[in-house]
Amino acid sequence: MSRYDRQLRIFPNGARDQARLRQARVLVIGAGGLGASLLPLLVGAGCGYIAIMDHDVVAAHNLHRQTIxxxxxxxxLKAECAVRHLLTLNSESQLVAIPRAMTPDAAMTLIPEFDIVIDAADEVAVTYALSDLCKRRNTPFISASVAGRMGYVGGFCRNAPSYRAIFPALPDRVMTCGDTGVxxxxxxxxxxLQAQMVLDVLMDTTPSPLGLMFQINFENWKTAQFRFDDAPEPETPYAAFIDATSLNATDRIFLMRRAELDPHLFKGDVETIEVxxxxxxxxxxxxxxxxxxxRGVTAWRAAESYMRQTGDRNVAIIAFHQEGEMTSPA
Structure with missing residues (x-):
């Protein structure tokens, strides 16, 4: 009996859908809690090529939720450990570890090579940067976020609105699992849920999970969902995320004072500033x-304030990790 027999029984097109999964190229950003949960499901389902991108290392406080x-x-390194363990689950899948952080430059290079992008980083700068690029490339984008006992997952881009259509501005307070616990x-x-959305997108099921937001609150055991197929993209110009390597000699560089980063890490004159x-x-x-x-949050608020007051649209944001790369999952 085929290892995929039970899912073939419910696939709309049976073996043809299984063949589509085998040919799929999937990019997963983050091998933390979300990644460690969705990756075994995608590998078990027979997705043919999966690249796992994460620069972080496994820590003891990860183990209660990152059960891979x-x-x-x-x-x-999480990416390398994940590949090693997943290969024992399904030798038919081709798995590639990319043990580095996601940056806008890296995203521009990688995204065109893949059929779908999964945001399992749960990091605001990564999510917006990936969504912007996926929208530009017409690539489906599945993103999720979790804090405490609550979470959401949504399907964006390709023939659906982008992440910015639902979240055009940052919330008043941006929380991580390091702040709230999880x-x-x-x-x-x-x-x-991310894994199921990915499979449905790859098999082109109807209704599509692209354009769908699903929320769960385990504090009160309530769920909510809504479709946003017709949500308009924000008309207000926004500052794009860039890499530090994209800085040039004419840039005015402002380092947010509380970032506690060494100004000498950046080319050109750097001014420290408060919001x-x-x-x-x-x-x-x-x-x-x-x-x-x-993390990009304080820089985002500063950029929005500057653009509102000056009308200047020639603005960018860098979310700078200590090693010089965009942050990724805790």
């Missing part, structure tokens, strides 16, 4: 303003 890893993996089963549920000091900046024609912080 073992105690012996602590201190080792329950392992909540992460597993959201990762499983409330942005009100004193004036636009200089022909010169781009670039705001930098660790």
């Amino acid at each position: 890893f073992r105690e012996s993996d602590v201190g080792r 329950m392992g089963p909540v992460v597993a549920v959201m990762g499983a 409330d000091e942005v009100a004193h900046l004036a636009a200089l024609p022909g010169r781009r303003c670039v705001f930098i912080c660790r």
